[in-house]
Amino acid sequence: MIFRKSITARFIATVFVVLLAGQILGTVLFILNTRASLFDSLGARIRRISAIAAGVSEGPLLSYDYSLLDTYLAEIINDEEITSVRVLDSTGDMLKERTKTGPVGREGFNPVFIKKTLAMKTPVMSAGQKIGEVVIEYNAFKINKDMSKSMLVISLYQLALLICVAFVMILLFRRNITNPVLSINRAIEKITSGDLSTPVPDIGESEIGVIAKGVVFLEERLSMIIGKLNSTAVNVSMATKQVDQTYTNVIEGITTQVDSVNDIIRSIENATKSQADLGDSTEKLLSFSAENVASLFEMKETSEEIASNTERLFKATENSYSVVLQMNQTAKAISDNAGKASSAVEDTSASVEEVGASIREVEENARKSSGLAEKVQEITSGEGMMSVVNAVEGMDNISEEVRKSADIIQKLGIRSVDIEKVLSVIKDVAEQTNLLSLNAAILAAQAGEYGKSFSVVADEIRGLSERTSSSTREIGGIVKTIQKDIKDAVYTIDSAQGKVVEGNSLVMKVGEALREILNASIQSTEMTKAIERATEEQSVGLKQITLAVDDIRKMMSSVAKSTKEQDNALAYLLEGTGEVKEVAELSKRSSLEQAEGTKLISRNIELADERINYINEAILNQKELNNSILSAMAQISTTGTSTRRDMEDVSVSLKTLIQEIEALKQGMEVFKIK
Amino acid sequence: MQKFTIFKIGDEIFGIGIESVVEILKVQKIFTIPGLPEFLSGVMSVRGNIVPVIDLRRRFGIKPSGNKERIIIVRYGQEKISFLVDDIKEILSLSPEQIRTPPSIFKGFKTEYLTGLGKHGERIIILLNIDSLLTSEEKIILRESIGLLEEKGAGAGKATQ
Numbered sequence A: 001m002i003f004r005k006s007i008t009a010r011f012i013a014t015v016f017v018v019l020l021a022g023q024i025l026g027t028v029l030f031i032l033n034t035r036a037s038l039f040d041s042l043g044a045r046i047r048r049i050s051a052i053a054a055g056v057s058e059g060p061l062l063s064y065d066y067s068l069l070d071t072y073l074a075e076i077i078n079d080e081e082i083t084s085v086r087v088l089d090s091t092g093d094m095l096k097e098r099t100k101t102g103p104v105g106r107e108g109f110n111p112v113f114i115k116k117t118l119a120m121k122t123p124v125m126s127a128g129q130k131i132g133e134v135v136i137e138y139n140a141f142k143i144n145k146d147m148s149k150s151m152l153v154i155s156l157y158q159l160a161l162l163i164c165v166a167f168v169m170i171l172l173f174r175r176n177i178t179n180p181v182l183s184i185n186r187a188i189e190k191i192t193s194g195d196l197s198t199p200v201p202d203i204g205e206s207e208i209g210v211i212a213k214g215v216v217f218l219e220e221r222l223s224m225i226i227g228k229l230n231s232t233a234v235n236v237s238m239a240t241k242q243v244d245q246t247y248t249n250v251i252e253g254i255t256t257q258v259d260s261v262n263d264i265i266r267s268i269e270n271a272t273k274s275q276a277d278l279g280d281s282t283e284k285l286l287s288f289s290a291e292n293v294a295s296l297f298e299m300k301e302t303s304e305e306i307a308s309n310t311e312r313l314f315k316a317t318e319n320s321y322s323v324v325l326q327m328n329q330t331a332k333a334i335s336d337n338a339g340k341a342s343s344a345v346e347d348t349s350a351s352v353e354e355v356g357a358s359i360r361e362v363e364e365n366a367r368k369s370s371g372l373a374e375k376v377q378e379i380t381s382g383e384g385m386m387s388v389v390n391a392v393e394g395m396d397n398i399s400e401e402v403r404k405s406a407d408i409i410q411k412l413g414i415r416s417v418d419i420e421k422v423l424s425v426i427k428d429v430a431e432q433t434n435l436l437s438l439n440a441a442i443l444a445a446q447a448g449e450y451g452k453s454f455s456v457v458a459d460e461i462r463g464l465s466e467r468t469s470s471s472t473r474e475i476g477g478i479v480k481t482i483q484k485d486i487k488d489a490v491y492t493i494d495s496a497q498g499k500v501v502e503g504n505s506l507v508m509k510v511g512e513a514l515r516e517i518l519n520a521s522i523q524s525t526e527m528t529k530a531i532e533r534a535t536e537e538q539s540v541g542l543k544q545i546t547l548a549v550d551d552i553r554k555m556m557s558s559v560a561k562s563t564k565e566q567d568n569a570l571a572y573l574l575e576g577t578g579e580v581k582e583v584a585e586l587s588k589r590s591s592l593e594q595a596e597g598t599k600l601i602s603r604n605i606e607l608a609d610e611r612i613n614y615i616n617e618a619i620l621n622q623k624e625l626n627n628s629i630l631s632a633m634a635q636i637s638t639t640g641t642s643t644r645r646d647m648e649d650v651s652v653s654l655k656t657l658i659q660e661i662e663a664l665k666q667g668m669e670v671f672k673i674k
Numbered sequence B: 001m002q003k004f005t006i007f008k009i010g011d012e013i014f015g016i017g018i019e020s021v022v023e024i025l026k027v028q029k030i031f032t033i034p035g036l037p038e039f040l041s042g043v044m045s046v047r048g049n050i051v052p053v054i055d056l057r058r059r060f061g062i063k064p065s066g067n068k069e070r071i072i073i074v075r076y077g078q079e080k081i082s083f084l085v086d087d088i089k090e091i092l093s094l095s096p097e098q099i100r101t102p103p104s105i106f107k108g109f110k111t112e113y114l115t116g117l118g119k120h121g122e123r124i125i126i127l128l129n130i131d132s133l134l135t136s137e138e139k140i141i142l143r144e145s146i147g148l149l150e151e152k153g154a155g156a157g158k159a160t161q
Helices: A007-063 A065-075 A141-192 A205-325 A331-446 A446-564 A566-669 B056-060 B136-160
Strands: A082-089 A094-099 A119-128 A129-138 B001-007 B014-018 B023-027 B042-046 B049-055 B070-076 B079-085 B087-094 B113-120 B125-128
Touching: A007 A065, A007 A082, A007 A119, A007 A129, A007 A141, A065 A082, A065 A094, A129 B113, A141 A205, A141 A446, A205 A331, A205 A446, A205 A566, A331 A446, A331 A566, A331 B001, A331 B023, A331 B079, A331 B087, A446 A566, B001 B070, B001 B125, B014 B070, B014 B087, B042 B079, B049 B056, B049 B136, B056 B079, B079 B136, B087 B113
Parallel strands: B014 B125, B049 B079
Antiparallel strands: A082 A094, A082 A129, A119 A129, B001 B014, B001 B087, B023 B070, B042 B049, B070 B079, B113 B125
16 A cells, blocks of 8 residues: 555656667567577578588589589588588489488577478579589577577676666655655654654755755644744633632631621621610610609608698688787687687698608619619719720721721722733734634645644634634623622712711710719719708608607697687687697708708609610611611621622633633643754 | 635625635724725734725725724735724635525625625525626726835835935
């Protein structure tokens, strides 16, 4: 198969056949020509021998002495080619004959052209008259034999010569054509398999040399393009890795941000819980103080009742006094009035007892109130303040974290600008690659059969560059989304910061309010103490009143007794009534004082209530703000999560891009370049 | 099978036989020189050689898409000239069955501008006969202009040396 395909073998075989045919034709012509001339010379020789024989025969024919003729004929018959010789007389009778005995020799090669036996007749002339005839018969066996021999020898020589020529031709072919072509072929095979560093042998200016130069040129152009592609691929790979690194940083940043936001949310939730506790305490305090106020009102009313009773008593006493002055005229009226007074005293006594009960109640309430105030103090100075401190700390944390988030997002923005720059580099590189691959495809198409394998590579590279382009566009879109998200996040964070500042000031206000509550509750404690003192005083006063009322009752009974002995006891009655007046005045004064004190307490409690309501309001405001901060934070967290998702998308796209570039690089690794 | 370099002008798809294409380039700076004929947009320098530029969009009266611009350098007889087009897409092989003789006027292009219409999938590709793009008069002017420019270029080269 290989032999049949080889141009050399075909060429040499053709030359060989042509030469062989020529040689055969030449040999045949030569043989024919040589044999003709040999035949001619044989004819001439036989003619000469015949002429000599005729000359020699003349004498014997005339003298009839044939002895000499015999000898001569024997001599003639010795000739190799002559088979017989006869001498005939003029009538044709045979005078002498000599014939060759033994084998005449085999017939040689190709006897067709020559008769087997030839005869030559020569007349014997004497004085112009034919006196006899010499007939010589001969054959051409020797010529044929010689010819056969020489033909064989010539054929052998020519065969040897042809073999030599063929050998020399093969050597020349191998040196001048087959070897250079094979070396170019080897180079092309290596180039096709991708080894572009293969040296192409330099083969002079011959036709094969021109092909070699063409291959060198093709190899150089391919090397150049592959080199450019390689460096492009490395650039793209580096750029993409940078982008990937940037994105890893960005994702880390976002994760930190989301964590920070979650911390903030936890802090805010803690603060909200503390505030809710404070609110509960305040509510409790408020309900207690309401109870207090109710008790105080009751007490005030009782005191006022006492005061009015005392007033009535006082008036009754005054009346009694004036009546006593007119005792004489109106003893009956006195008795009536005494009865009235007595019932008033009874009333007063009952009222006093009521007052006593009220005072005990007040005492109880004051104690309770004191306990509550202490509890409020405890709560405000302990839990409350702690809550405020926690809230302030939480707010500070929030503020810090929000600032951090803002920083991270700012960085993110800068990173995304970096990414945009890198993307534009990648876009340029991809475009350049696309152009290179198109040019390579054109070169490959123009190189025809040799460029076929390279055109596949060029196509592959073009596909890769297009995919890179589309990936880059996709990433660009995602980066735009991220930038928008970042803008949203920055806006959200700004509003969150505003809310944090608002929250901070509210917390401060809560702190102030708490301090005021503390002050109020301290005041309230003091008031309660004052109430306690006042009630103690009232108790003392009441005892005095009770004693006085008892005295009055006693006096009244004595008055009642004395009315019967009016005359005797008039002076005594006057005295007694004066004392009653004094005691009643005292009682009235202390009742008024008590009412005054109660009013003060009630005012203080109202003040405390107002404060507590203010605190409650502040706490509600705070709660609302916390809720809005929480929602802002949740928004930040959502934005962060969506940004992270976007980033992860970008990361996936980048991974794909890197894979594609790696594939491109692997595709390129097939090529070795000088 | 015949290979074509496929490019776009506006929404139309064109093809030029690959054998006449030398190179594809990004758009470079195009110089306008006073006295240049109307059908030339200018000249540009490609690796030291001066190549005249023909804006095919202007030539065909098609609005540029505006996204991209590319240069195709082609052999034009002995010379090289370049065409300004919108975008170069790919190298495409078309079998003789895919190539049809165009109607006398296709989308306003004279038949003499076309060697045929290639059908590749849904796309109709206008195969340009770049030889008939210019009138014989324009060809003469082009050759003269190139001669003149080369002289100028050579003169300028000497002057700078």
